Each structure stands twice: as structure tokens, then as C-alpha cells.
Amino acid sequence: MVSLMCTLHTHRDDVNCCVFSGSLLATCSADKTICVFCAGDFSEMPFSPLSGHGYGVHCCCFSPCGRYLASCSTDATTLLWDMETGEIEAVLEHPGRSPVRVCAFSPDSSYLMSGGSDGSTALWDFTSRTLHKSGSVSDTSIVACSFTPCSQLFITGSSYGDLRLWDLDMNHLHAEKNAHDLGVSCCQFAPQMKKDADGCVQFRLASCGQDSLLKIWIVSRVSSADVKMQLAHTLTAQSAPVLSCAYSADGQMLVSGSVDKTVTVYQANEGILLYTLNQHDRYVTACAFSPTGPIIATGSMDKSVNIWRVEDGASAHGKSPDESASVSSNEGSRFRAHSRLMVSQWSEEDVLSWLREEGLEAVMDAFRSNNMDGEELLSLTKETLSSDLHIESLGVRSKVMKKIEELKMSSVCNGTPDEYLCPITREIMRDPVIAADGYSYEREAIESWINTKNRTSPMTNLPLQTTLLTPNRTLKMAICRWTTNQ
Template sequence: MSSTQTSLVASLVHTISAHTSDINCVAFSTDNKLATSSGDKTTRLWDVNDFSELSSSPLCGHTYYVHCCAFSPFGTTVATCSTDGKLILWDVQNGKKLAMLQHQKQNGIRVCRFSPNSKYLISGSDDETACLWNVQHHKLLRTFSEHEASIVGCAFSPDSNYVVTGCSNGNLRAWDTNHGHIKHLAYILEGHDLGVTCCDFSPTYGSAREVYKDGSIWFLLGTCGQDSLVKLWVFHTQLGSTTVNLTEVHKLVGHSGPVMSCCFSPNGQLLASASIDKTIRLWEPATGSSLHIISGHSRYVTCCAFSSNSQFLASGSNDKTVLIWKITTQGEAIDNLKADQDRRALDEQSYMTVKPIAQWTVEDVCNWLSTIGMGHYTDNFKSNDIDGTELVNLNNEMLVSLRIDALGHRNKILRAMKCISVKNEQSLKDPDAGIPDEYLCPITREVMKDPVIAEDGYTYEREAITAWTSKGKDRSPMTNAILSTKQLTPNRSLKMLIQRHLNG
């Protein structure tokens, strides 16, 4: 992807506002899930298809900030780590803890990553060590302890044979994961002034795609730091060698503040970086050239991650939101804009599906004709005063008399009439159509008659939350946090709004 050939566009497609504190990490799985970790001590899991929260979410087990989250390569397990010194492995499907791991000194853990082959998990801590764990047996394999500051970044090479760690004093080190070496294979003094914040390997560069016959191993490493820079390094070693060469090949300048996160897209064509300057930048790894600047957060952008198909980018911020961006070329963006305009045109007429067709005015009928692509016949309908009552009685012969001569057009109108009649009937049968979501009880999803506020701050139907706690459930239906009291406070303001809405 060349910057001279392609102009990128990032379109905001979704906003997640469920967290109550800073977003510290976002991570996509290979099977269309998204994890978001926050200073509110939780990690939440989302279905990328519609961004609904999974039933296993939120994951509540940490007692302090959750700094990082990472999916296993198959998406069945998610790892989270926190200032509380815990590294917790969770079953994504049911939200249960699989294991709780800690460094020897039990200091805060800042970062964790799974190896691409699913065999290893690396964690970096404030105790200046990185621990390599066996994922299957939840066993500590070895500890890398040559850093002299908190380890805040780590990344496995695409072949899982090496891991690079970066610390808050700016140094980078490379390690062997397979052969028991506890001494670093490479050391870069002050790779970033003031400190490294993140590092990531390209999944497609060099030996990630092909094995060189002469035994050479080449990878591309991206790093970022407090010096407001993103750097690209060539990672080179020989098969069986105990040394690694890290050579800086590009210095990416553009951010006006410390860069907190960087990541390659799974197809290797893009590198994203997130900064406290409130922007995310997209770069071309091959040349180090800037492709696009994304703005949307109101505070520092702390993290970013690409989806498995490289089409979406998630960004998290101190503004407590996660924004989901669709990355397209300029041409694709124009096509998407047209499609969005078409959808909005249909949405503007959606009131007609909950308004009886018999009450449609002539103008309503003409608007409907336009939404199905038959707007050029509106004058015919207007001159014959075809309103909703007349519309439902139209047949093929009557359409001919309305001077709609093309058989295909008549058939399209008749099919659309049948479809809208069915939707209209279904909508009118739904007594809750058009009810704001906040008027519905989170447990029963029915309009609340006696709304009350529980200890977790959420409003429920009194009968529903009382039944919940009377069955021995002592955790919040919404946050999974312990409910230490069953005391309920009437939400009179919401009750008044609901009644006013129902009374029209």
C-alpha cells in the first residue's frame, strides 16, 4: 500500500461508553471479539459483529487498574494484568478464571502477550522482570531480569522463538524463548528517550512469511515511547545464534506528545500509533511515511488495535471511551458514504412502519416510492390522490391505469407494498416499539412500572431486582460486582418520564 497510490479514510462506526474510568488497553481476537480494559478494574468483552457485550462480560477479578488485556491466538482465553500484581487467565465463553499468576515480588504487572503459537505467555512487571509462562500448564518457565526499570512493553516474534521487552528507562532487550537462555540476546540502550511504552512485530515481514535458506532470520519491529517517536527496527539473527542485531531503519516523526501504543495490522500493510496528542496516526511500514491522522477522542489516546481482517481499528482513551474506526481507501469511503446516505433515507421513513398504512398521507406514499427507487412515479400518484388507504388496494391493473407501463416496475411496487404491509403489521403488534432503552428494565427488558436504583447505580424494575436477590444472587446483573445491600431507592424522575412517554 503506497501513500502515493492510496489515500486512507477512517470512519467512526461505533462508540463504546460502558467503562467508568480510563481505557488502558484494547485487543481483538481472531474470531471477532474485542476486549477493553479500564481503570475501573474491569475488562469487558464485545461481539465485533454488532458490538453487543458478551454474556461472560464484564470480567471482575482485579482490585486495581487493569493495564493490559490479550487474547490467545484462538480467542478462547483472555489474559489481563493489573497494578494489583495479578495476571489472570479467563475463559472467554463463560467468564470464569482459569488461573491467577504472579511475579515473585507480586509487584504491579504492566503488560502481557500470548505467543503466536499459543505455547507461551509473557508478562512485564514493576519489579523490573519479565516472566515467561507455559500457557497449558500455567507454569513459570523462566524469568528475564536484566532490566533496571518497569517493563511496560513486550512482543513475541512471529515464529514465537524470540521476545522483545522494553522498559520505562528507554532500553530494549531481546530474549530467546526456547532454549533456556536467561541472558538477553540483544540490548539497545535508550531506544527511546524517557522510556519505551509499547512494541510490536510485523506479522508479515521477512521470515514471518519465508524461511531463508542461509539460515538468516529477519523481522520488523515497531516501538514507540515518551520521546513522541515511533521507530522501526530490523531484527536480524542467524538460526542457532545467541546474538541478535536490532538496527533502526525508520524514525516516524509526527506526533506532538508521547506515543503510548503502536500496532501492526494483521496483513502487515499498516502501522498505527496512539498518542497523548489525542490522535492516532497510520503509517506505511515499508517506507515509514505517514498515511492518515485520526482525531476523535477528547483526551489522551492510550491504546489501539487492529481487527483480525485489518479493516477495523479500535482506540481507547482517558475520555473513558473506545472508538471503532473502519479503515478504507478514499474510493471505498465514497461508496460507503453513498450506502450510508441510502440507509439514512430509509431510516427517515422508518416512522411509516409504526404508523398504520391507512393513515399515510399522499406525501407519505410519495416518500415511500422514493425509498424503493420509484420516485419518478410520484407525480402519477399525486395527480390521482393515492394515499395509504388507496395504496393497499392497488393491483396490477390499477398500476397500469396510473401509467406505470413497465411490468418490472409494477412488480417491484407490488412486492414492496407486500413487504411494508408485513413490517407495518409486525411493528403495530409490538407494544414497546419506539420505547427508549433506558425505560426498559435491564433484567426483563420490559417497560418499568416501579423503577428503583440498586447499590450498583443501575435502575431496575422493583419486582425484577427483588426476585434476583431473593434467589441468593449477590452480584450486580450489570457489573457483576458484589451487592452488599439490598436497599433500593425509588427512581421517581424516571418513573415520571416513562408515564409521560406512555401517555403521549
């Protein structure tokens, strides 16, 4: 039996990843934030949300001890967060300044791996926070990665469809070509490994992809240079691309999420379908098992994270979750518009009125003395709240930043046409321009992207044939008419 425990509504855009430590749950989103919850009662931590990335956050992962959280983003960085304070502990810039799609810690905490949209792979020495080795695969994006339980090997999955095994010196040991037609979405090693009398070590690997399949592989390492992969099971319970997969801590169960909006739970060794869960309204993009109990977290493009409990005795095939289960909901606060102006057009009095409505009276004097208007409000960070406004309490700074992020995303929640939002910043465009890929962007955002991202398209990851930007006057007029009528 599987029951829905609660639903978390803290993100304002697609949820891209969710991951557990022993005591915490972290989720990251296209809204540029990472939210952190207590894994006991799923209350949000005082320092959450974490706001340090300039663009959407694709992936996050905990260090094995749970003290640190790594997150990676389109902004070409992997950030390390201290989970005791919520502060940034280190910034790792990806080689070549490519957008970072995925990151993973080695089980022994020695290394952190990150993969880029240009096919590059960076292996970081976690102790020194320095680059250990780097490599690349041409004409593809690295979208998945996982370390073996022994921490001596890691695997990468690409948008081209290959799975590739590497050692810690970035020697390429094995390539499983076309493991998933149209591209790999996710891959993860089971936590356990086996060793036979001849010294051959075996690992189990789950992978999923755009071919709507979830596959289980046996990876055998006969010697340091001799590695083989054999397909054990092909699972076909989902009818659309499978975007995520994860093993339970004991390796006995496997969960996956799909574009068909379903979550499937399998008995991992034999690939037997146990449950199909149907509570999400859009694509299921992320899933994770808790390491301390039979709890599953699933994230979706519907902006929610569902928390499920897997009860003992799960043996029936293909059952749906318990219909009588009690479902609670953490709706999260929504921005209550007090002005019909865009936030960037707010006066100082508008800002003060907003602070009062959101219960932030404690910081009103600091904002008043600094003459903060709407444009300055949107540019605030945790650091400037401390250094410029002298707000010392971390909890208060986190609360203010959470409300500001809600402001930035409120246009999405309040029905702003998607074509009025810049694909990079997800904010209403003021000076839209058309790039060589045919998409419209905020001029400042795409110029910054071109200057730092090797002239690739933010939407397709393909090279831009020219850096010429053409003003989109028709779109600008449409946005002006729409904002005037709001």
C-alpha cells in the same frame, strides 16, 4: 478513507488497552474491569464486564485461538479468562508480587509472558499454567513486550528506554540502549518474517515512547546467539509522547496513539503517513487492528473506545477521517442517584430501591432475604452472588456486577474532586493517610499495598523510605463536608 463506525462508552475510567481476536474485542481500564464485545456488531457480551482484579487493569491479550483472554493488573496477578463462559480459568501470581504492567501470548500458544513494575519478567508455560522461567532488569519497569512470529524470541521495553531481546530460556540476546529517550511505551512485531538464502531471519518491529517518536526496526537473527537490530524509520507525525502502536494482520499498516490526542495510520513498510484521526478528547492510550478486516479500535483516557473502518484505496497522505461518515454511539447506562447518601451508607431499603430503578427486580427477593445494605452491596462478587445469594444465571450475575461497578465509579462521573479519590481503589476515601511518597491513600488500601508490593509507591514505583502513615485530617474533614452537601 477512514470512517468512524461507533464509539463505545462502557468504562468509567481510563481505557488502558484494547485487543481483537477473530470474533471478539476486549478492552481494559483503570476502573478494574475488562469489557468484551462481539467484533461483528460491537454489542457487549452477556458475561461482560469481567470483574476479577482488585486494582486497575493495565493490559489484556487474547490467546491465538481466541478461546482465552489474559489480563494483568496492579494487583500483581495475571488472570486467564474463558471466553465461552466469562469465568476465571487460572490466576498467575507474578514473581515477587510486583504490579504487572504488560502481558502477551506467543503466536504458537505455548507461552504467556508478563512484565512487572520492578523490572521482572515471567514466562509462563501456558499448557500447564506454571512458571517456565523468570528474569529481571534492575532499576526499571517492564512496560511493553511482544513475541516474534516464530514464537522463539520475545522483546521487552522498559521505562528506562531500552529494548531487550530474549530467547525462551531467558537468555539475554541483545539490548538496544536508549531506544526511546525517557522510556518505551509500547512495542510490537509485525506478523510476518523473512528468511534469506543464507538462513538469516528478519523481523520488523515497531516501538514508540515518551520521546514522541514511533520507530520501525529490522531485527535480524543470524544464528541462535547472534541477533542484530537496525533502525529503518523514525516517524515524527505526533507532537507528544506516543503511548501505543499496532500492526495490521498483513503487516502493511501501522497505527499509533498519542498524548496529543491523535491516532495516526501509516503505510508500514516505508513509514508513509496515511491518516491522522482527531476524535478523542484526551490521551490515546491504546490501539489495535482486527485480524479479520480493516477495522481499528482506539482507546483513550476520555473513557471511550472508537471503532474505525479503513476503506480500500487509502493512499492520500495525512488526511483526516471522512467528515461525512455516519457516527453511532453506545452511551452505556449511567447511575441515576436516588439517594444523597454515599452508597456505603445505604440502608436495605435504599438497595432495593436502587435495584428497582436499574431494572433488576428479578434479584430483589434474594437481596431482601439476605438483608443486603450498601456496604455489603459494594463487597459483592460474581462468586458471592452465586454462592451466597444463589443467583444461578451467569447473565444476571454479570448484569448485577456491571451495575455495581457503575455505582463504584459514579463518584468520578458525577464530579467528585479527584483528590478525594484513593489512587489505588479510585473510590472516595473514608480514612485518608499520607504515605512517604507524599500522596494520600485510603488507609486499608495502602496498608494492603505495603504488605504485598515490596514497599514501593503505587504512584511512582519508587521505594518508600518508610512505611509510616500519617492521618490526613484536613482531607478527611474536606471529604466529610463535600459528601454532606451532596
